[in-house]
Amino acid sequence: MRLARPAAVLTTLSVALLTACSAPSGPAGPGGAQKADDTFVIGLSSEFENLSPVLGYAADGGSLIFDGLMSRAPDLSLKPSLAAEAPVTSADGKKVTFKLRDGVTFHDGRPLTSKDVVYTYTTVLDPKTSSPISGDYAAIGKVSAPDARTVEFTLKYPYAPLTQRTTLGIVPDGGVDPAKPVGTGPYTFTQWTPGDKIVLAANEKYWGGAPAIKKVVVAFAPDDNVRSTRLAAGEFDATVLPPKAAKRFEGQQGVTVYKQDSADYRGIMFPSKPEVTGDLAIRKAFSLAMDRQAMVDTILAGAGKPAFGPISPDISWHNKAITGNPAADLPQAQQVLDAAGWKQGAGGIREKDGVKASFTIMYPAGDSLRKELTLAAASDAKKAGIEVKAAGLDWDAIEPRMAQDALMMGYGSPYDLDYINYDLFHSAQAGKGFFNPGHYSNPKADAALVKGRESGDPAVRKQAYDEFQQLIHDDAVWTYLAFLKHVYVVRGAYQGVQQSVDAHEHATGGLFRDIHTWKPAS
Template structure:
């Protein structure tokens, strides 16, 4: 992913220290300005829900009709209770909670919900998340408290999608609109930080933390250094980088389960990476278990597809070997006509088995994975050149060069997979950048999206996983745990299951309920 909504980017660092180290004994931090500073690796592209800001919940500023508990079950937020669904699954009706106000003092009504969704879906808005809501035919507000979604087909994840933040009717796409959430927007310094202040009139109760700053520091080691120095109160780090904090006084480390993977996207139209034999041999050569043991320090597991084995949607057919199989990889390449050259690099029809593997330069985890994968590939005669670049340099090269990517969702398998592997999204930014195109996959994804029957959806997702595994559409490497480092001792920190983390969700999703431990 790039930035908070699309993929991580290299940014100027947050230079002003906004907090002080925790006092002895690990009590909650005592800062001069009552500010809690969260350091993230990537910046938000927008703070407008209609343009894709934190659509899956976890926003500090906005509430959706529904929210997620740590166990991922759905809970009412702006809705007064769960929705009612018609027998055919095509009409879903919500009733709004009483007494909710936006940060500008305006009362929440169903017209605001209608406006939020209709504006986001309007092609003129060019919202990057509109495709996620393609099942919605119409949103209506028959009275101030009632919202009715009419669907084109029974869409099982609809209720999960209503975590989208709601904005006031008439809110501009060009500005940060007021929300109903526990924190109010104060300021945004692009490339630096976003500042928030507590909404003391929040319908869910006033936050105990008066002020929050979300700072951006792309480099993992820089975030770790500044966390140690007391400049940040919380951050997320790769397991190896976080290791020293496990014994540092005044800090707590949380290992949180995540359906978050790292894998290599291959350009399908290039002569080397477009060759199935190359992709399959590469995957056989990679020692995933060694990556888990060393690079992740054991905080993860080998990955062979985009759906976690911990979920009910996983198809065990895609399970491969965690350790490498150089002999099998070499045999496959020999049979496909890729023969070792004088320098040990394989050649076919005069073309060397060589390609570039890009990764974001500030991401130490992806760098180590890329270097390890390149080393394993070299052993079977593939010349893979790792290249650490910033995202502005990576983006225009994705159709030509392989890329170490990170995605993953803890929610319904419709999330992310449709955009990553359906041919309709081929070449559309960071969705399906390798231009993968298989009609069988398109059909399976469409069938799963449009079916109201869980068994039918499961069968479709089984087909989807099996096909992309056979095609080696990506070389999936590892599922990892998210490692949070938090200063002080807080009540209310409730680990759940994370997806791919690029916003203030995850462990921070209920920051407004945190209170200093006594």
């Protein structure tokens, strides 16, 4: 997944911010300028396309500029944020009512009212907005404000994840200048220098208490090695690194390496239309040929676990029938290819009706982890007679090729299964940017996703999502390789750091959700 796409990077800011907390005095900051003692610099791998919640920024909560009606505790449970208390849901599940917290103001001094909440959600749903997250709120029929402190969501059908979706940041009624975002969060926007950095300042009047960290700079550095080098030089106070790149910092005085559990996976998305990747036998054999355990042990330095589907075994939604051999099963892979008519050809590469078993896997060039996984996958596939050409490209080059070439992608969420999976696998989402880029279409999978989305019965939803997981496993839509542990490197020691389970890389949850509550350890 491209982190800089609106629906994919919604929450990158908070993750980056959380780690940037203990700058030593004196080192140069971004661009070589002297860094002030009260400034904390985070090295982030990719730049945001926008800071607008209605366009998808921080939809899962975790923006330091914006608050949602609800937020997440470290254990991922929901807690009131701009809401004064948990919402009330009607007996039929079609009306959800929130009461707003008193005394909250936007950064520009305007008081928060229910009209701001109505404006935010109706703008997301307005087709003229073309919001990439509008589908996540499709169950909403109407949002109304009976009074200044009350918000009512009237739903088209009972939608169990509705309250989880209300982590979306609230913007002022009428909107704001996109170049100067205004929210209610613990940090205020100061400056955005495209291609370089974003600067935030503590909101001293924040309803939840003024942050101890007074200034945060998010510096953009796509290359993993560059971020590692700049952190080592003291230019960054914190960053997120692949496990192997972070090893140099383990045991260093004044530096803490956090390894965070996650539902974040890496896997290969196959386009369904091309002749080779559109062949189920190729996809199944490819998956069987993967030595996932070796990838975890070497490329991830043990910071992860083999993956066979999009739902982590650590999550209750996981279908226990979805499993596999962590090591490669080459005899089975070869048997699948033989049965499908893919015969050994020149150089050991299989052929069928004059077509070589050959395709390209793209990966973002600056992402060393995805590069290594792609090269390992190519090596494993060759043993089964499948030729893989690895192509490291920038995201602008990758995006228009996703319907033709495979892609090393990443997604994952520990929240409700409606998250991400509907967008990634329902046929109605086919070709919508990084949603269902391979144009997967299976009416049974569509029906299971809709049932899981629209039912209010937990047992019905579990059965629907178990069926969904089985279908995409049988169709070998992706080859899932590993669930990652996220590795954060932070200078200094802080009180209030709480670990949890992360969603996709740089998304909300886990270690960095509450950076505004961190305090330097005495």
